[in-house]
Amino acid sequence: MSGDRADGAVRRALSALRHDPPAVAGMLVLLLLAVVGVAGPWLAPAGINDVDVDRMLQAPSWAHPFGTDELGRDVLSRVLMAARVSLQVGLVSVGIALVAGVTLGLLAGWYRGWLDSLLMRVVDVLFAFPVLLLAVAIVAVLGPGLRTAMIAVGVVYTPIFARVTRASVLAVREQVFVRAAVAIGTPDRRILWRHVLPNVAAPLIVQTSLSLAFAILAEAALSFLGLGVQPPAPAWGRMLFDGRGFVTEAWWLGFFPGAAIFLTVLAFNLVGDALRDVLDPRQLTLGEARRNPA
Template sequence: MTESTPDRTRVSSWRLLLGNPVTVVSAVLLLVVAIVALAAEWLVPYGINDVDVPNALQGPSGAHWFGTDELGRDVLSRVLVAVQASMQVAVASVAFAVIVGVSIGVVAGYRGGWTDAIVMRVVDVMFAFPVLLLALAIVAILGPGVTTTMLAIGVVYTPIFARVARASTLSVRVEPYVAVSRAMGTGHGYILARHVLPNIAGPLIVQTSLSLAFAILSEAALSFLGLGIQPPEPSLGRMIFDSQGFVTLAWWMAVFPGAAIFLIVVAFNLFGDGLRDVLDPKQRTMAEARRQQ
C-alpha cells in the first residue's frame, strides 16, 4: 500500500522544517520561553519584589546569577516573570488581532464589491499610522495597564492580518472547487470554513509568528515609556528604563533584560522564516532545491 499524497506532503514538510538547523534552534528556544511563560512562578529563586538594600548592585554570582538591581532585588527572578508577562501580552494581543483581522479580511475578500471597498479603506486608514504611535495614542486615551496594552497592540496589528487574509481570500475564492460549491448551493459559512480558511492558513501562521515578535517589542517599548505594564509588576522594557542611571555601575541590569527581548524576537522571526519555507509553495520549492544540492 502506497502512502497517500497528504501524508507524503506532511512528512516532507516536517523533514524540510527539521532539516533547517536555524529553525530547530529557534523552535527549541521558543519552547524554553513557553516553559518560562507557563511556570515562571515556580522557577524564580527569589521573590520579584524582595528588597535587600545591603546587597544592591551586586554583580552576577552563584547566589544571584543575573546580579541584583538598585534595591537588591534578584534580576534573574524579575527577568523570568517579565518574560512571562511579555508573552501573555503578546499572545493575547496577537490572538485578538488574528480573530478580528482575519474575520474582517475574509469577509471583505469573499464578498467583494462595496463591502470590500468600505472595509479595506478603513483598514488602510489604520494601517497608515505608525504602529507604535497608534498604540501610544490608544494607551494615552484609555490609561496605562496590562489590559490596555493588550488591547492597544491587538488593535494596531489587526489591519496587518486583515490585509493578509483578504489577499489570500481573493486568490482562493476564484478556485474551481469554490465555484463548484457555490453552484451546488452550498452555504457561504460552509464554504468559508471548509474551503477558504484551510487554504489561507499558511500565510496567517507565518504572519502570527512574526507579529508575536513585534508584539514583544511593542510591549517593551510601551513599558519603557511608562505606559505598559505598571510597577511593581516587572517588565523587560521598564527594567531597561530603570537601569539607565546605573549603566556604568551595574551593566547587568540592562544587558539581561535586553538580551531576553533580543533572543525572543530573533527566535520568533527565524521560526517564522522556517515556517514560510514550508508553507509558501515558492519558498518551499527553493528550499527543497537547496536541500537536494
C-alpha cells in the same frame, strides 16, 4: 477534499523545519521561554519584590547570577517572571489581531463590492499611523496597564492580518473547488469555513509567528515609556527603563532584560522565516522539481 489537501501541505512543510538548524534553534528557545513562562514562580530563586538594601547593585555572582537592582531585588527572578508577561501580551494581542483581521479579510475578499471598499479603507486609515504611535495613542485614551497594552497591540496589528487574509481569499475564491461549492448552493459560511480558510492558513501561520515577535517588541516599548506593565510588576521593557541610569556602574540591570528581548524576538523571527520558506508554494514547487527532475 480541498481542506485535506491544504492540511497535508502544511504538515509536510512543518516537518521540513526539522532539517533547518536555525529554525530548530529558534523553536528550542521558544520552548524554553514557554517553560519559563509557565514555571517561572518555581524557577525564580527569590521573590520578585524582595527588597534588600544591603545587597543593592551587587554584580552577578553565584548567589545572584544576574545581580541585584537598585533596591536589592534579584534580577534573575524578575527576568524569569517578566517572561510570562511578554508571552501573555504576545499571545493575547496577536490572538486579538488574528481573529479580527481574519474576519475582516474573509468578509472583504469573499463579498467584494462596497463591503470590501469600506473595510479596506478602515484598514488603510490604521495603516497610515506608525505602529508604536498608534499603540501609544490607544493606551493614552484607555489608560496604562497590561490589559490596555494587549488591546492596543492587538488593534495596531489587525490591519496586517486583514490584508494578508484578503489577498489569499481573492486567489482561493477563483479555484475550481470553490466555484463548484458555490454552484451546488453551499452556504457561504460553510464554504468559508471548510474550503477557503484551510487554504489561506499557510500565510496566516507565517504572519502569526512574525507578529508575535513584533508584539513583544511593542509591549517592551510601551513598558519602557511607562504605558505598559506598571511597577512593581516586572517587565523587560520597564527593567530596561529602570536600568538606563546605571549603565556605567551596574551594566547587568539593562543587559539581561535586553538579552531576553533580543533572544525571544530572534527566535520568533527564525521560526517565522523558516515557516515562510517551507510554506511558500513557489519554494515547495522548486523543492519538488529538484527532487524529481524531468
